[in-house]
Amino acid sequence: MPQSPATAADLGLMVGSPPDPSQLVTTASWQEGPKNRWAFQHVGELVPSAVVSRGTGPVLPLASAPEDLAEITLDGVECGATLEAFLQETYTDGFLVLRDGEILCERYFNGMEPTTRHLLMSVSKSLCGVLVGGLVESGAVDLGATVSTYVPELWDSAYGDATVSQLLDMTVSLAFSEDYADPDSDVQTQDRAAGWRPRRIEDPEGSHAFLRSLRRRSAHGRTFQYCSATTDALAWVLERATGRRYPDILTDELWSRIGAEHDAFVTVDEAGFASANGGVSVSLRDLARFGYLVLNGGSVGTHRACSPAWAAHIRAGADVKLMRETDFGQEFPEGSYCAQWWITGGETSAFEGRGIYGQFLWIDPVADIVIVKLSSLPKALDPIVTRDHQRAFASIAAALA
């Protein structure tokens, strides 16, 4: 039997009234394992959060067509030779495989349930990248305009002369450390500004001040630079372009239109600014619904995530030269990052949203499947584990093809 990691219940996290200090989950401890086993299903208890309403429309129905996938063999995967072993060993909380609107496999672990909203981390970005399509098509947002056209306060930051399009595809060049494990990195400063970690006295006061503090490294538009702050800068542009708050934009433009079963949540800082880059929590099935719409050209029946043109734009990807020279070039030699999605450039043209600690929304247009995996891995990033996820998804798709 594969070894299963300890669950939140096994660890007694937040058990007791009050919990023992060793079992307490706080803003200082929630992201890393093992505290994240509890935290990723309870983010609103740690960081103030806005409701992203599902609205009042009908739910997009998903039929159940269970297949026994547990013994699928995963090619070249170190963390588990079969799907069952892989799910157990990679700290899975929720896992779902959808084909043509039918749920082939829906699994919950570690106390997660169909009603649980689980943190998406950077899969949140891919929601943003889809909803922006409608705003571009309506003329509310001009991809060719500079960021400072919308947000004059960002004029003397790294973002001032970047275009909205460069934000969207992450080709803004910044002096920025996205090292999740380094307390002195920019991305941890971003966390503290957003209320995700305890503040330090010298920190910028909130996310807006943090974004204004960022400086340019070299010319924009020449290479892909994955940077979580860039998505928040994009959200700031969207707020100014629409006169609405990001939680409301996310509700109006996306979540109330896709036939979601549950409200989503998004964390907010002290000024009410949402963490568009990573703060969204949704239920397992709702993330699958969203993926299904994107796979299906943006809509299914009356449920809509974006236009067919925007869905095609995402799937087509960006210029492959942009990623080739980066740290991601080895993983995706033909890949790109387009509209906040990872385009793998692999044989099956799979594309995905992905987030640290094991969050994945994988879409394979050839096999016509969507795979959702929500996890609470102990480390933010582990190259072997990330690679194993890609190989596992490809193996599942191949087995189902």
Place this chain on the structure above:
Amino acid sequence: MPQSPATAADLGLMVGSPPDPSQLVTTASWQEGPKNRWAFQHVGELVPSAVVSRGTGPVLPLASAPEDLAEITLDGVECGATLEAFLQETYTDGFLVLRDGEILCERYFNGMEPTTRHLLMSVSKSLCGVLVGGLVESGAVDLGATVSTYVPELWDSAYGDATVSQLLDMTVSLAFSEDYADPDSDVQTQDRAAGWRPRRIEDPEGSHAFLRSLRRRSAHGRTFQYCSATTDALAWVLERATGRRYPDILTDELWSRIGAEHDAFVTVDEAGFASANGGVSVSLRDLARFGYLVLNGGSVGTHRACSPAWAAHIRAGADVKLMRETDFGQEFPEGSYCAQWWITGGETSAFEGRGIYGQFLWIDPVADIVIVKLSSLPKALDPIVTRDHQRAFASIAAALA
């Protein structure tokens, strides 16, 4: 035309990215008017909150049978001579009248919508008082046991030798100031411990430490003493008795059973301890559903809030001598406080949950109606305004009888 108070939108609260400091709503400013016009519909954005799931069952249907109640004359009400004027003048956010499962009137103001979850303040207590019935009947909670049987840490506090029954009916005698407007009052210290206001260096660390710090005034059981801390002590007992957290108790014992349309939320402190006394937010219709079940003997069809016996127990009220000598004796000469409900002792045997800043769940068994009013009044308490609400509800009931 009656004068309508400024809405959150009129005031531009939390508008702008970031909002102007004068329009920012923070933990230091959210409870009082006018900031509460925005805050009471967005509490989870200010105070970390747990989800109280509606579960996956069917919604209790409410038929629509609109009646034109706007011009009902309200006897002896200073704030508005007609219902319409009264609703406008008393900072109403949501208002609903239900008779025999039919919605006679459903009104939204100040940006509130059917999907909005609005803070209940002390109407939260009445939810607790209903769900405890099932725990008593199953034997999980013994009303006759002392508090320290369940929570030994409370032994040397005011609560140590009080019985659970005395918590439930609020006849614990404490040295406690429930002055909502006084920054040095115990109830504001409670707020700070619960994360509802910015901490002071000398404050107890969290709600548990706050409850342990409270001292007895005189003998318990002799008189009614309305005290928000007492409900939190009750919630602590329930957590120890069940081994579950209060948000889960509220979900399991109540919210997933009543046919709610929307999840509820409850604020939590840094140890994850919920503000059972006042931190619950629910939608307008869901509060009406809850009231309908209580009015109807605890259940409607398969939807259930409590047993017929517990519903009858609440409605029967407690010993009227307990309230007579208190500040509330003048308002309710025949009234009592029973299981976290106000029993008016009036001609129609109306009983209610009520919370500061204008939250009311009014049940009139003679007229067979439930009235819900959720508001964002500028002051926590105003005797004239409170009295006007009671008179308004009685007038509506009389007009419909």
